[in-house]
Amino acid sequence: MLFQPCNNDTSNGCAVFTDQPISLAMAYVARQEWQDLYETGLGLSRGTIFAQLDKPFEREGTTTDGTR
Amino acid sequence: MAQDSTRQTLIKRVQMYEFALTEANLFLDTHPDNQEALAYYKKYSELLQQAKAEYISRYGLLEPGVMEGDTRWRWVDDPWPWEMQKEQEEV
Numbered sequence: 471m472l473f474q475p476c477n478n479d480t481s482n483g484c485a486v487f488t489d490q491p492i493s494l495a496m497a498y499v500a501r502q503e504w505q506d507l508y509e510t511g512l513g514l515s516r517g518t519i520f521a522q523l524d525k526p527f528e529r530e531g532t533t534t535d536g537t538r
Numbered sequence: 539m540a541q542d543s544t545r546q547t548l549i550k551r552v553q554m555y556e557f558a559l560t561e562a563n564l565f566l567d568t569h570p571d572n573q574e575a576l577a578y579y580k581k582y583s584e585l586l587q588q589a590k591a592e593y594i595s596r597y598g599l600l601e602p603g604v605m606e607g608d609t610r611w612r613w614v615d616d617p618w619p620w621e622m623q624k625e626q627e628e629v
Binding site: 504510513518 | 578
């Protein structure tokens with residue numbers, strides 16, 4: 471399930487990909503931080519220098535825990 | 539052949555740095571004040587210039603053009619991209 475209830479009761483459920491509160495019926499793209507960079511050679515072969523964006527489509531799509 | 543592998547190494551370096559800059563560019567478009575990304579961009583811009591200069595000094599232009607003292611349009615002499623690709627697979 472993409473959304474799951476959060477432990478802190480203030481929010482009305484957070485996305486599994488981000489701890490930022492998300493409202494219903496509004497598209498949301500989590501803000502990317504400058505981190506986890508690949509070395510340039512690896513970046514070229516993976517098609518991104520950001521490990522977080524290295525999400526090859528593997529038949530059933532990215533894993534549900536959002537790490538890949 | 540040694541000359542080919544050096545050429546492959548140098549062209550690969552240009553490609554790597556150019557790609558890294560494109561990625562940093564995309565990030566900076568949405569994070570214009572990010573100092574780390576800015577420093578990264580400056581660093582790889584310089585590295586790219588050096589990599590290009592080194593490649594060009596040995597093997598000629600990376601884009602169509604005329605170099606100092608050329609008496610021929612050498613652009614047609616260099617290996618075409620698909621020929622480079624073939625060489626890359628052989629190396």
